Structure formats: structure tokens, C-alpha cells
Amino acid sequence: MAVQLDARPPVAPAHRTPRPSRVVRLSRFDTRYSPYLYIAPFFLLFGVFGIYPLIYTFWVSLHDWDLLGAEHPFIGFDNYTQLLADPDFWHSVVNTLGIFVISTVPQLLLALWLANLLNRQLRARTTWRMAVLIPNVTSTAAVAIVFAVLFGREFGMINWLLDHVGIAAIDWKANRLAAWTAISTMVDWRWTGYNALIFLAAMQSIPRDLYESASIDGASRSRQFWSITVPLLKPTIVFAVIISTIGGLQLFTEPRLFNSGTNAIRGGPLRESQTVTMYMFENAFAPHYNFGYGSAIAWLLFALIAVVAAINVLLLRRLGGGVKGEN
Amino acid sequence: MSRIWSAGRLTYLALTLTAFLSIFPIYWMFVVASKTSDAMGQVPPPVTPGGNLGANIARLFENTDAYFLTGLINSAIVAGTVTVSVVFFSTLAGFAFAKLRFRGRNALLLTIVATMMVPTQLGVIPLYMLMTKLNWNDRLPAVIVPALVTGFGVFMMRQYAGQAVSTELIEAARMDGCNTARIYWNVVLPALRPAAAVLGLLTFMTTWNDFLWPYAVLNDPENPTVQLSLRALSDGYYQDMSQVFTGTAIATLPLLLVFVVFGRQIIGGIMEGAVKA
Numbered sequence: 001m002a003v004q005l006d007a008r009p010p011v012a013p014a015h016r017t018p019r020p021s022r023v024v025r026l027s028r029f030d031t032r033y034s035p036y037l038y039i040a041p042f043f044l045l046f047g048v049f050g051i052y053p054l055i056y057t058f059w060v061s062l063h064d065w066d067l068l069g070a071e072h073p074f075i076g077f078d079n080y081t082q083l084l085a086d087p088d089f090w091h092s093v094v095n096t097l098g099i100f101v102i103s104t105v106p107q108l109l110l111a112l113w114l115a116n117l118l119n120r121q122l123r124a125r126t127t128w129r130m131a132v133l134i135p136n137v138t139s140t141a142a143v144a145i146v147f148a149v150l151f152g153r154e155f156g157m158i159n160w161l162l163d164h165v166g167i168a169a170i171d172w173k174a175n176r177l178a179a180w181t182a183i184s185t186m187v188d189w190r191w192t193g194y195n196a197l198i199f200l201a202a203m204q205s206i207p208r209d210l211y212e213s214a215s216i217d218g219a220s221r222s223r224q225f226w227s228i229t230v231p232l233l234k235p236t237i238v239f240a241v242i243i244s245t246i247g248g249l250q251l252f253t254e255p256r257l258f259n260s261g262t263n264a265i266r267g268g269p270l271r272e273s274q275t276v277t278m279y280m281f282e283n284a285f286a287p288h289y290n291f292g293y294g295s296a297i298a299w300l301l302f303a304l305i306a307v308v309a310a311i312n313v314l315l316l317r318r319l320g321g322g323v324k325g326e327n
Numbered sequence: 328m329s330r331i332w333s334a335g336r337l338t339y340l341a342l343t344l345t346a347f348l349s350i351f352p353i354y355w356m357f358v359v360a361s362k363t364s365d366a367m368g369q370v371p372p373p374v375t376p377g378g379n380l381g382a383n384i385a386r387l388f389e390n391t392d393a394y395f396l397t398g399l400i401n402s403a404i405v406a407g408t409v410t411v412s413v414v415f416f417s418t419l420a421g422f423a424f425a426k427l428r429f430r431g432r433n434a435l436l437l438t439i440v441a442t443m444m445v446p447t448q449l450g451v452i453p454l455y456m457l458m459t460k461l462n463w464n465d466r467l468p469a470v471i472v473p474a475l476v477t478g479f480g481v482f483m484m485r486q487y488a489g490q491a492v493s494t495e496l497i498e499a500a501r502m503d504g505c506n507t508a509r510i511y512w513n514v515v516l517p518a519l520r521p522a523a524a525v526l527g528l529l530t531f532m533t534t535w536n537d538f539l540w541p542y543a544v545l546n547d548p549e550n551p552t553v554q555l556s557l558r559a560l561s562d563g564y565y566q567d568m569s570q571v572f573t574g575t576a577i578a579t580l581p582l583l584l585v586f587v588v589f590g591r592q593i594i595g596g597i598m599e600g601a602v603k604a
Binding site: 027030031032034035036038039041042043045046048049050051052053054056057060114117118119120121122123126128129130131132133134135137138139140141142143145146147148149150155157160189193194197198200201208246249250252253256257260261264277280281284285291294295298299301302305 | 333334338341342345350367368369370371372416417419420422423424427428429432435438442444445447450451455457475476481506511532535539542543554558560561562566568571574575576578579582583585586590591593594597
């Protein structure tokens with residue numbers, strides 16, 4: 001940590017006059033109060049458009065806040081109890097968790113592997129890094145539309161390729177597990193390279209003599225990877241898992257645009273790929289306009305993220321501890 | 328040197344395959360954008376560009392479902408304004424948090440970090456109600472104003488300013504009679520320039536790419552951002568795929584251009600942020 005130095009000016013040299021001069025008083029005023037001036041615009045906007053809505057959501061969620069109704073009566077936790085008994089809500093939770101698991105696990109493993117490749121002495125280093133990051137800088141909406149076509153049932157390129165290895169055409173949008181897989185594929189396509197770069201940055205800060213002494217001891221390349229690289233990367237892996245949890249459980253654009261037409265916000269006719277955020281939109285905005293119910297969904301989503309993130313961290317701590325103990 | 332650092336043929340092969348998979352969907356998007364609309368039914372699927380791009384662009388801009396030109400202009404206005412504002416307010420507040428002493432500093436910083444963890448969805452409904460009250464629904468301020476500051480930006484600039492701006496220099500400037508505003512402008516801002524550039528690039532790309540909030544608040548089909556134009560195109564009853572893909576290609580183009588020109592800085596920014604986090 002950098003030592004925080006006192007940024008106030010040194011005490012003014014003792015003046016003859018009993019009162020400090022105008023300039024000195026001005027500069028004192030400047031150093032004491034101007035910091036607030038620099039953060040004030042930020043906190044003004046941040047407060048009104050960032051923090052206030054977060055708190056107000058909870059208040060709204062305790063009301064029967066139907067946009068069509070004239071009154072918004074206070075109903076306590078009724079929205080929550082109703083939600084907990086709402087099969088469509090649980091359906092969206094299962095979809096979200098399903099997509100999250102089948103996207104995040106391969107994504108992070110692939111990213112580790114890719115980072116390990118990028119961590120070698122490569123020619124045209126920057127070009128390779130740019131190539132793996134390029135999916136991350138595309139428009140999510142555009143990618144979702146393109147992938148929806150690639151995963152088309154009749155003319156999609158994926159089914160065409162599968163046909164060559166003898167797999168019959170899959171109806172990616174009508175089958176729940178298939179829809180999850182297709183959406184996970186686009187999430188992974190977008191984020192694997194990004195995570196690889198984050199892992200790469202952490203890998204580069206591992207001292208190389210650790211590997212040298214390990215190879216003198218006869219440790220194989222893969223042994224070195226699992227016994228040195230992965231344990232030392234643990235903080236970064238935890239970071240990546242938390243970021244992926246927050247992002248993955250909020251998934252909206254990809255599944256929303258993977259589906260099109262009248263049922264799009266429902267994630268297909270039978271809600272095959274409706275995530276929690278989509279369910280929130282369906283209830284809060286068109287067609288239902290029920291802000292109270294929507295707000296309650298938002299809070300349960302937040303709780304879900306917190307729980308899943310905590311479970312992940314606990315799991316990782318265990319795993320990491322085991323590996324470290326071996327060393 | 329240990330052989331763990333050498334890149335053999337297999338490494339290059341694996342990287343080439345990864346690069347191919349990364350680039351192919353984008354390439355293919357441009358391929359379909361340059362074809363006639365019946366190319367989608369072809370077996371095998373088309374993989375080389377055709378000569379129909381101009382006609383597709385013309386059809387796209389005339390399409391009254393999408394208001395694509397309005398979308399492009401709106402997105403440029405939104406992303407441009409938000410980028411300038413985020414960079415300005417983040418450097419200002421980041422400097423104050425890193426280098427100035429004031430009461431409540433740590434508590435305020437903690438508030439920012441805490442809200443960074445909360446998903447945006449949680450605020451969408453009250454924000455929508457607020458926009459209704461301000462009468463900003465369906466208008467650009469609804470998309471611009473809530474994005475003018477970000478906790479991420481302030482946090483990033485604070486981290487960077489802590490290292491990049493020398494306290495001695497600030498003190499020296501004070502001795503020479505600079506007030507804090509001049510110190511920010513003449514000493515701090517130049518020192519923050521590299522990080523501010525990265526923040527600006529990331530902000531531009533995120534804002535250009537944003538879908539969720541514009542989708543909630545801009546319901547007037549005649550006044551979309553470019554991502555909402557894409558949604559209108561892809562939700563259309565009759566899907567003219569080469570026209571849709573022309574749209575996705577054009578919407579992606581600014582991001583690709585930014586990446587080609589500033590890729591090195593963006594990669595540096597992502598990797599630097601990772602180490603500090």
C-alpha cells in the first residue's frame with residue numbers, strides 16, 4: 001500500500017500579522033473543502049441514478065404496484081410469497097442456473113488452458129492476444145442474432161456440421177437443454193478470451209525460478225501447471241468466478257435475442273430459455289406492468305447471485321486448500 | 328530456459344484453431360451481409376463474400392421497422408457523451424480519493440465499491456419510474472444521464488492515481504501557488520492520461536453495446552439506439568437475413584475499428600486491472 005501523504009500545504013510560515021492573509025485563508029479553504037467539490041458531481045449523479053433506485057426497489061417490492069391500478073397498496077412480503085410459489089419463476093431460476101453452469105465451467109477451464117498457451121514464448125504475441133479477445137469487443141446483440149442463425153434448425157451451420165458426423169438435426173430453440181447449450185456457446189465464445197487474458201496477467205507475475213526448481217526436481221509440465229500455476233492463481237480464479245457469477249446469472253441480451261417473434265421475452269413458447277432477468281422484464285414491463293412483482297424478482301435475483309457467489313468461494317477455498325497442502 | 332516456456336508446433340496449432348473460432352462468426356456475419364437473402368438456404372452454407380452489400384445497406388436504411396440511421400446517430404451521441412463525462416468525473420473524483428484528504432473519504436469509497444457488486448437489474452424498475460416522472464421516457468437523456476458516472480471508473484482512476492501521480496509533484500505545485508483545481512488540470516490529468524484513455528475506450532464500447540437499459544426505457548420504435556434497431560430487425564415477421572446481418576455488421580464495425588486501432592491499450596488495461604484486483 002502506498003503511504004498516504006498529507007496533501008495539505010506545509011504550515012504557513014509564522015506571520016507578523018495576527019490574522020492570516022486573505023491568500024492563506026483562501027488556500028486553507030481550498031485544501032479543506034475543495035475535495036468535496038471534486039466528488040460532489042459524481043455523488044450527486046451516483047446517488048440519484050445509482051444508489052437511490054437500489055434502495056427504492058425494495059420499497060416498491062413491498063407494494064401491489066400494478067401500473068394500471070390507481071392505488072399502490074402496501075402488501076408486505078406478499079409478492080415474495082407469491083413468487084416462491086410461482087412455477088414460472090422457478091423455471092427461470094433453473095434455466096439461469098443451468099445456462100450458468102454449462103457455460104462457466106468449460107469457459108474458465110478453457111481460459112486457463114488458453115492462458116497457459118499464451119504464456120509461452122510466442123512470435124507475434126500481441127496478435128494472438130488480440131485474436132482471442134476479439135469476440136469480447138463485438139456487439140452482444142449482434143452476436144446473439146448471428147448465433148441464433150448458426151444454431152438454426154433447418155439451415156443452420158451447426159446442424160449442417162453435425163450432419164457430417166452423423167448427428168441428426170437438433171431443434172436448438174425448442175429443446176430446453178439444446179437452447180441452454182446454444183446460449184452457453186455464445187457466452188463462452190464472448191468471454192473465454194477475456195478470462196484468459198486475466199489469467200495470463202496473473203501467470204506472468206509468478207516468479208519463474210519456481211518452475212525452474214520444479215523442473216530440476218523432475219516435475220512434468222502438467223504437474224507444474226497443477227501444483228504451481230493453479231494454486232498461485234487462486235485469488236485471480238476466485239475473482240474470475242465471482243465476476244462470471246454476477247454476469248452469468250444476470251444473462252439477458254443473449255437469450256432475449258436468441259429468441260425472436262412474439263414469445264421472445266418468454267424465451268420460447270414453453271419458456272425453454274427464459275432467464276430470471278427476462279422473467280423480471282416480462283412482469284415489470286410489457287405485457288404485465290407489475291412493478292411490485294418485478295421488483296421482488298429483482299431482489300430474489302440479487303439473493304441468488306449472493307448465494308451462488310458464496311458457494312463458489314467456499315468450494316474454491318476447499319479445492320485450493322487441498323492443492324496447496326500437497327505442495 | 329525451462330522447456331515450459333517454449334512454444335512448439337502444437338501451441339501454434341491450438342492458438343490458430345482458437346483464433347479461427349474467435350474470428351469466424353464475425354467474418355461470416357460480413358459474408359452473409361454481402362449476399363442476397365436466398366443465400367441462407369444454400370447447402371453448403373456460404374463462406375465467401377458476395378457482391379450484394381450495397382443493395383443490402385440501401386434496403387436496411389429504408390427499412391421503417393428498424394430506423395437504423397436514427398439508431399446509429401443516437402448511439403453515437405449517447406456513447407460519445409457518456410465517454411467524455413465518465414472520463415472527466417472519474418479522473419476528478421479518482422484524484423480526490425487518491426491524493427486529497429477529507430473527512431469520510433474511506434466510507435464514501437467503500438460505498439462505491441459496494442454498489443459495484445450489485446447487479447444493474449436491481450435498479451431498473453425505480454429508474455424507469457424516475458424517468459417517467461422526469462418525462463424522459465423514449466428520449467435520449469433517459470439513456471445518457473444515468474450513465475454519466477460509474478463507480479468502476481472512479482475506482483479505476485483512484486487506483487491508478489495512487490501510483491502514477493507523485494505526491495511530491497502536487498506539493499511542489501502547491502508551493503508554487505497552484506490551487507487544487509489547477510493541480511488537477513496541469514499536474515494530475517496529464518499523469519492520468521494513459522489510464523483515462525483506456526477507461527474512455529472501455530466506456531465507449533460498453534455504452535455502444537448496451538442493450539438492457541435502452542430496451543427498458545426506449546419503447547418508441549422511431550427513436551432507438553442501434554442495438555434496439557437490431558432487435559427490431561431480428562424480431563421482424565419476415566426475416567430478410569442478409570439485411571439483418573448487414574445491420575449486425577454495421578453495428579459491430581465501430582467496436583472493431585476501435586479495437587484494431589487501440590487493441591494494445593485495451594489488452595493492457597484488462598490485464599492491468601486483473602493484477603490489481
